Amino acid sequence: MTDSIADSSLFSLAFLAGGGEMGRQMRDHNWSASPLGLPQQWSQSLRTAVSIMLNSGHPMFLTWGPEQIFLFNDAYRPVLGAKVTWAMGERFEKVWADIWHILSPAAERALAGEATWFENQKLVMQRNGYAEETYFNYSYSPIRDETGAVAGMFCACTETTETVFTTQQLREAEQALREANKALQIEREAVRAANRRLMAETEFLRQLFEQAPGFIFVMRGPDHVFELANAAFQKLIGHRDLHQKPARQVLPDIEGQGFFELLDEVYRTGEAFVGKERPVQLKRKPDSPSEERFVDFVYQPLIDAENNVIGVFCEGSDVTERVLAEKALRQLTETLEEQVQTRTRELQQAEEALRQAQKMEAVGRLTGGIAHDFNNLLMGIKGALGLIEKRIAAGRTGEVDRFITLAMSSTDRAAALTHRLLAFSRRQPLAPKAVRVNHLVASMEDLLRRTLGESVSLDLRLMPDLWPILCDTNQLESAILNLAINARDAMPDGGRLILETDTAQVESDQAQALNVQPGEYVYVRVIDSGVGMPAEVITHAFEPFFTTKPLGQGTGLGLSMVYGFVRQSGGYVTIDSQVGVGTQIALAFPRCQKEFDLDDHVPAKLSNIPLVESDKVVLVVEDESNVRLLVVETLRELGYRTLEATDGGAGLIILQSSTPVDLLVTDIGLPVINGRLMAEAAREVRPDLPVLYMTGYAETAAAEGLLQPGMELITKPFDMEEFATRIHEMSKGAIKASRTLGQ
Structure with a gap:
């Protein structure tokens, strides 16, 4: 104090x-x-x-x-x-x-x-x-x-929070419990009515006791004589005459159930007692058998000014309905759990069947579309070669160039389709280089204007001094052209297309949400004033096979290809669209921090590439005989001497021998030993050996360290001019490897 x-x-x-x-x-x-x-x-x-x-x-x-x-x-x-x-x-x-x-x-x-x-x-x-x-x-x-x-x-x-929540659960679970709750409401109304009657006797006591929802009573002295009791207690015990009477006289039917002994202990020690859901056998009517009720209660000692215990105050609630309801709920829950498990198993089986049906439908659309497109392309190649054969046999060689061009065009289209499929699956073998985006976009301006037509105006907004990015140039061009075509189709009555570049910093929290690395990013935005996309279309825009175009006018792989390429390049794609206003699609690429030669050159023609001295030796390892024949013939025309192997094991034997080899050209996917393992084993004995990988499919290319210094990658099918240029540059710029193991 x-x-x-x-x-x-x-x-x-x-x-x-x-x-x-x-x-x-x-x-x-x-x-x-x-x-x-x-x-x-x-x-x-x-x-x-x-x-x-x-x-x-x-x-x-x-x-x-x-x-x-x-x-x-x-x-x-x-x-x-x-x-x-x-x-x-x-x-x-x-x-x-x-x-x-x-x-x-x-x-x-x-x-x-x-x-x-x-x-x-x-x-x-x-x-x-x-x-x-x-x-x-x-x-x-x-x-x-x-x-x-x-x-x-x-x-x-x-x-009454717990009671309310329990009542709500029971109301939902069982009609019988709802009836019990109605009975409880009636009882509570009776309590309130009793409280209102008692309030007329004494203002102060009515305020303290009669409005309480549970039972309350006060007892004085060691014999526990009743002084006050509310209607709830009278209801519990059966409306007995208890005023100024000892507890044992009023309630003889609870003798031996421990309640009187607890009262004696509280009165003697002055320490309160709390009981929870305690059962009590009561004769609520004089001639009726004992009835089991459950009560929550507190025995609280009353202390006088001299700190002596003079009586006991009791407050509690008859929780019989709640206890019985909880018991019924537990029993119901046990059966409901089994029913829920059975229903869950049925739903899981139905969902699995639906997913399987959706998979088969998607595979059917994919294989059907690919078969249709490839049959058309193969028809162009086969037909052109057939006409070339007939013209040569007839001695009409002057007409051959036109059909060669037709066959090459079909080949390029087939390669583009393959690239789109691989980009969609994010397994496309990329040839990443440092790219100046503004330079690339500016070089596409004429192509874009022709593609968009006269009804769509093109506005280039290129940020000066833009950072370089590391990506596949051809795929970036294809992505921009793809988005421009989509924008044109979204503006059937004409409009405006804005192609802009920009930079921004992506912080850690935003990067985590986008599943990319934090840092500096370069943005390429394609903005149109077209019809726009509703929210449900935006949600599915990047899904494979999804298209809003009529049947036969869209494969549904365009945006999937763009998305796959950008994600494979370490970036992300966003869509912002509003119906009737237009659409903005942003491609974000991480800034290229390393020093690279910028990809601004154009491959030289095969006829313009100078011959090399005849002692340069190139080992070609390729299991496809037709591809191997084309590569070897091209190298020989350039003046190189060639060695050939049909699998990785045969190639490694040559590389580990004393045979001179200046450059290795190998496919990645080879029998016996793949090209990557073969090249790595060869570099243990020829550490400076230049390597050019050829591949049409590489799930793990540059992203997992495939391209070490002195190694490059070229994607099938490739132009022989591009192949010859790469061979010439690697042969000219590389440090000459040891000609033999003994030197």
Whole structure:
């Protein structure tokens, strides 16, 4: 205690005796700064109310004075949650500021002299640092001072959150439980009616006891003589005459069930007892058999000014319906669990069948489309070669060039289709180089204008001094052209297409959401003023086979190819579209930080590539005989000497021998030993050997360290001019490897 209270008369502070933790806190509290003043100065009405509240096992609080200073007992502490550390002595409005808009009207009515009652009131509280949905039964009753004026407000409450939630579950689970809840509502209405009758007997006691939803009674002396009891208790015991009678006389049917022994123990020790769902056998009617009920209750000792136990206060609830309902719910849950498991298995089987059907439908569309396109392309190649054969046989060689061009065109289209499929699967073998995006876009301007037509205007907005990026030049050109064609088709009546470049920094949180590395990125944006896309179309835009074009006018692989290429290059793609306004598609590529030769050159013609000295030796390892024949013939025309091997094992034997080899040209996918392992093994004995990989499919190319210094990659099918240029540059710029193992 503080010195001011400790020096005061013990008799004057006797009303603060007992009360558990809150009684101790009130005795120790420094009240000098409180609007209530020191406890020695409190009015008798406030002292009486505080004493009853502190020694009650039912959650209670009161407010006093114009400031509505907030005081509460131990049973009310759990209601406050984390607020319990500072709530005592604060303003009522501050303590429950989060629900004040609900509480204040009832508080104003109580301070105006009108008692109020609320049942299962929903209150969304912030008592533990988060929003918590709770339910309460509570009453606000005015407390009058010695002059008869309302000086404060008293509240007795019971938290019914668990009961409300359980009732809701039972209502959904079983009709019979809903009927039980209706019966419970009727019983509660009877309690409220009984409370209203008792309020007429005495204003103060009616406020404290009769509005409580549970049963309350007060007993005095070691024989536990009943002084007060509410209607709920009378209902529980069968409306017996109990006033001023000892408990054992009133309730002989509960003898031997432990309740009287508990009362004796609480009276003797002064320590409270809490019982949960305790069974009790009662004869609720004189001639009826015993009935089992379940009760929650608290025996709280009443302490006088000399700190002596003078009686026992009891508060509790008849929870029989709840206990029986929970038991029924548990039984129902056991059967429901089995039903849910059975239904879940059926749904899983149905979903698996649906997914399999969708897979087969997608595979059917893919194989059908590929077969149709490839048959057309093969027809062009086969037909052109057949006509070339006939013209040569007839000696009409002057007409051969036209059919050669036709066959080459079909070949290029077949390669483009293959690239689109591989880009869609993100297994396309890329040939990444440092690219100046502005230079590439500017070089495509004429092609784009011809593609868009006269009804669509093209506006290039290229950011100066744009960073270089590392990507496959051909695929970037194809992606931009693909997006431009889509934009043109979205503007059937004409419009405007903006092609702009820009840079930005992608921070860690954004990069994590986009599944890319944080850092500096270069953006290529294609913006049109077309019809736009609704949200459901945007959601599926990058999915394979998805297209909004009529049947036969779109394969559904265009945006899938763009997406696959950009993701394979370490970037990401975004779509921003609004119906009737237009669409913006942004391709984002990571900035190229390393030093590379910028990809601005054009491959030389085969006829313009100079011959090399005849001692240069190239080893060609290729299991496809036709491809090997073309490569060897091209090398010989360039003046190289050639060696051939049909698999990786045969090639490695040559490389590990004393045979001179200046350059290795190998396919990646080889029998026996693949090209990558063969090249790595060869470099152990020929560390400076230049290597040119050929591939039409490489799931792991540059991304997993395939291309070491002195190694390059070329994608099948390739132009022989491009192949010859790459061979010439590698032969000219590479440090000459050891000609033999012995040198």
